[in-house]
Amino acid sequence: AARYGADALGSVVLFHTEPSQRGAAASATAGSTGNSRIAASAVTSAGGWLVDASARHEQAPESFRYRDDYRGEFRERSNVGARGFGGAAGARGRTANGTLALRLWGTTLAAGSPGLSEQPTTAATRGEDRLTAVLRWDGDERDRAAIWSMDVSSRFESQRYDNPIGYLG
Numbered sequence: 407a408a409r410y411g412a413d414a415l416g417s418v419v420l421f422h423t424e425p426s427q428r429g430a431a432a433s434a435t436a437g438s439t440g441n442s443r444i445a446a447s448a449v450t451s452a453g454g455w456l457v458d459a460s461a462r463h464e465q466a467p468e469s470f471r472y473r474d475d476y477r478g479e480f481r482e483r484s485n486v487g488a489r490g491f492g493g494a495a496g497a498r499g500r501t502a503n504g505t506l507a508l509r510l511w512g513t514t515l516a517a518g519s520p521g522l523s524e525q526p527t528t529a530a531t532r533g534e535d536r537l538t539a540v541l542r543w544d545g546d547e548r549d550r551a552a553i554w555s556m557d558v559s560s561r562f563e564s565q566r567y568d569n570p571i572g573y574l575g
Contacts, residue, residue: 440467455499464490468518485528488517504545504554512537519567530569537562 430448447460468487473480494511515534521527538561545554 439470441465453499455497457495457497459493459495461493462491464488466517474523481523483520483523484526485518485520485530488515490515490517501543504543507540507542507544509540509542510538519569527569527571529571530567532568533564533566535562535564 428450430446432444432446434442434444436442441464443462443464445460445462447458449456449458451457466486466488469482469484470486471480471482490513492511492513494509496507496509498505498507500506513534513536515532517532519527519530519532521530538559540557540559542558543556547553
């Protein structure tokens with residue numbers, strides 16, 4: 407839990423793949439309700455080290471229309487907009503007695519908090535920030551009697567909620 411947080415309630419599965427030595431990718435998507443996302447990533451090798459970075463930005467509109475089947479009418483939901491940004495970067499390379507890897511990743515979110523449909527919060531906002539850093543060293547496999555590994559990690563999380571109107575019903 408200290409390394410992966412409350413999202414890792416049952417377990418964590420880590421896949422380690424060997425990335426290509428060089429490459430880049432980018433994507434952009436948009437939805438019919440105004441949602442959008444852009445992302446980019448790149449990996450390269452430099453001086454025996456593999457270095458990678460990626461970033462993404464997502465956003466959702468401030469309101470949307472939906473059909474309320476209970477009332478048999480179309481309604482509009484407000485204060486649902488969101489903007490999020492995330493990124494990751496890492497480096498991995500050989501040392502004299504093993505492999506050293508550093509990975510950083512973080513996300514930030516700023517969003518409206520619409521509340522219940524019967525008691526909307528038209529001005530409330532929420533936000534989240536997360537940053538994780540992991541430093542790992544894996545010993546060489548030359549000594550087959552024991553292979554040593556060491557992880558050092560740190561995680562920062564922040565959540566906020568603000569409702570300037572501040573009433574419930």
